Amino acid sequence: MSDTLPNFQLLRPDTIQAAVAILHDTENAKLCAGGTDLIVNMRRGLATPKALVDLTAIKEMQQITNDTEGLHIGAGVTLSELAQNTPHSAIAQAALAIAGPGHRFAATVGGNLCLDTRCQYYNQSHWWRKSNDFCLKYRGETCHVAPSGNRCRAAFTGDLAPAFLVLGAEVDIASPQGIRRIPLAELYSGDGTDYLTLADNEIVTKIHLPPGSAKSVYGKIRIRGALDFPLAGVAIAAKKSARETRFRIALTGTNSRPVLLDDPAPFTTNDSAETYFSALNKAVQKAASPQRSTITAPLYRKQSIGALAARLAQGLTND
Amino acid sequence: MKQIISLSINGKQFEDAVSDNMLLIDYLRNTRGLTGTKTGCDGGECGACTVIIDGQARPSCITLASTCHGASIETIEGQARNGILTPLQQAFHENLGTQCGFCTPGMILTAEALLRHNPDPSEDEIKQALGGNLCRCTGYVKIIKSVRTAAEANP
Numbered sequence: 041m042s043d044t045l046p047n048f049q050l051l052r053p054d055t056i057q058a059a060v061a062i063l064h065d066t067e068n069a070k071l072c073a074g075g076t077d078l079i080v081n082m083r084r085g086l087a088t089p090k091a092l093v094d095l096t097a098i099k100e101m102q103q104i105t106n107d108t109e110g111l112h113i114g115a116g117v118t119l120s121e122l123a124q125n126t127p128h129s130a131i132a133q134a135a136l137a138i139a140g141p142g143h144r145f146a147a148t149v150g151g152n153l154c155l156d157t158r159c160q161y162y163n164q165s166h167w168w169r170k171s172n173d174f175c176l177k178y179r180g181e182t183c184h185v186a187p188s189g190n191r192c193r194a195a196f197t198g199d200l201a202p203a204f205l206v207l208g209a210e211v212d213i214a215s216p217q218g219i220r221r222i223p224l225a226e227l228y229s230g231d232g233t234d235y236l237t238l239a240d241n242e243i244v245t246k247i248h249l250p251p252g253s254a255k256s257v258y259g260k261i262r263i264r265g266a267l268d269f270p271l272a273g274v275a276i277a278a279k280k281s282a283r284e285t286r287f288r289i290a291l292t293g294t295n296s297r298p299v300l301l302d303d304p305a306p307f308t309t310n311d312s313a314e315t316y317f318s319a320l321n322k323a324v325q326k327a328a329s330p331q332r333s334t335i336t337a338p339l340y341r342k343q344s345i346g347a348l349a350a351r352l353a354q355g356l357t358n359d
Numbered sequence: 360m361k362q363i364i365s366l367s368i369n370g371k372q373f374e375d376a377v378s379d380n381m382l383l384i385d386y387l388r389n390t391r392g393l394t395g396t397k398t399g400c401d402g403g404e405c406g407a408c409t410v411i412i413d414g415q416a417r418p419s420c421i422t423l424a425s426t427c428h429g430a431s432i433e434t435i436e437g438q439a440r441n442g443i444l445t446p447l448q449q450a451f452h453e454n455l456g457t458q459c460g461f462c463t464p465g466m467i468l469t470a471e472a473l474l475r476h477n478p479d480p481s482e483d484e485i486k487q488a489l490g491g492n493l494c495r496c497t498g499y500v501k502i503i504k505s506v507r508t509a510a511e512a513n514p
């Protein structure tokens with residue numbers, strides 16, 4: 041019987057330091073956390089690593105702690121644990137909107153933030169892609185979405201990133217040189233193929249959220265309500281004072297990176313709600329750049345994410 | 360590369376050498392001969408392969424066998440004891456919760472894990488829990504009814 045997965049060596053370090061060292065010393069090694077995306081992709085021949093570095097034995101990456109500097113979430117925390125242990129609605133809502141309950145027991149925060157970009161021409165079986173001469177992102181020469189361009193437009197579709205972005209998250213990245221800390225937005229390059237700014241020997245180890253009392257919400261548009269990647273998703277955080285509400289808005293599923301919008305002007309007691317939220321709808325549509333990476337039309341994704349953002353933002357001003 | 364794993368399956372202890380790239384579903388079906396666990400898709404989409412791993416219902420087709428070293432696994436073969444169906448199996452049988460039967464092992468194990476930590480789930484909670492399990496035959500109504508019936512049968 042032939043194997044379902046191509047051959048690889050499985051390594052299971054139990055410290056971050058050991059994982060980084062293995063990654064540094066091993067050719068063509070790939071990190072595997074919950075495996076709920078990577079193993080699906082490997083089954084379809086989309087990745088053929090020589091070695092998998094399994095992160096699930098690293099206890100120091102599985103903790104959530106809270107102190108005066110805010111909330112610190114290990115990259116190895118699973119989505120089902122995260123949903124139960126976060127005070128932020130947007131994060132819980134985003135976590136619970138990812139895959140199915142069975143996946144969420146294994147799927148991790150780090151794996152979700154580093155999720156491979158998706159496209160209707162990419163997330164297919166080997167024979168399907170081969171019959172289409174593959175594509176620019178993997179093994180091919182042209183992009184079937186934008187054939188005249190030379191860049192992959194596959195969409196970043198992780199649900200957690202926008203929720204973390206509106207709450208001001210920073211991430212720790214471990215490498216043989218030690219740990220560096222960057223704003224989450226800087227983890228993403230914007231390119232559909234080489235979508236992260238991580239070097240080959242780097243690991244996302246922790247997510248930091250500053251303390252704060254912003255209210256937040258996450259919503260997504262998908263084909264199957266029970267379980268599906270976002271056609272588009274939006275997270276919104278709102279800070280309310282007596283005179284105004286300030287929003288932060290971030291999108292997923294619409295671009296090759298999660299997009300944090302420039303902060304819109306605050307909604308004040310002098311504003312007409314209709315004018316304000318219709319302008320907010322337009323601003324979201326302007327920031328969204330959906331491509332033909334899904335079978336659902338880009339214009340539908342753009343218009344519906346604008347409308348959803350406006351509705352969710354208005355909802356935050358009401359309660 | 361191979362690793363030796365030792366794990367419990369349906370209450371019995373096993374020790375096997377598994378190659379690094381072996382999936383749990385292939386280990387269960389091919390090495391252990393437990394073919395009640397089904398493969399319904401090419402990876403992660405359908406829930407037919409769901410087994411209970413340390414109390415959690417998870418898809419076995421995207422789980423590496425060697426990561427289950429030390430785990431306790433339950434499959435459909437371990438449900439009925441001495442020919443006596445579990446309340447869930449009985450309820451699926453009586454309420455036509457199963458038609459072709461392909462999704463049924465995954466449905467039953469997902470529902471079993473649900474009922475253990477939530478013995479009286481609402482219809483909505485049942486739908487949420489079964490969100491990762493696809494059925495092409497029943498239209499779900501009778502599956503949900505079967506789970507409710509089993510919950511009610513359990514005093």
Ligand SMILES: Cc1cc2nc3c(=O)[nH]c(=O)nc-3n(C[C@H](O)[C@H](O)[C@H](O)COP(=O)(O)OP(=O)(O)OC[C@H]3O[C@@H](n4cnc5c(N)ncnc54)[C@H](O)[C@@H]3O)c2cc1C
Nearest residue numbers: 073074075076077078139148150151152198199244268403
């Ligand atoms: C049916 C189905 C539906 C799904 N629906 C959704 C959905 O709606 N929304 C969604 O966002 N996702 C969805 N997913 C994808 C996936 O389940 C989640 O994104 C999950 O959070 C991935 O986490 P993981 O730990 O399993 O990642 P893995 O599969 O282990 O890894 C994913 C990628 O991240 C890299 N990686 C993992 N951890 C780290 C780290 N610490 N540092 C650096 N790189 C790392 C891996 O090398 C790999 O490239 C779905 C998957 C399936 C099978």
Ligand code: SF4
Nearest residue numbers: 159175183192193194
């Ligand atoms: S956007 Fe183009 S290059 Fe990228 S995955 Fe899709 S078809 Fe391939």
Ligand code: FES
Nearest residue numbers: 399405406408420
């Ligand atoms: S066979 Fe595992 S989810 Fe379909």
Ligand code: FES
Nearest residue numbers: 458459494495496
């Ligand atoms: S009974 Fe046939 S797939 Fe569910």
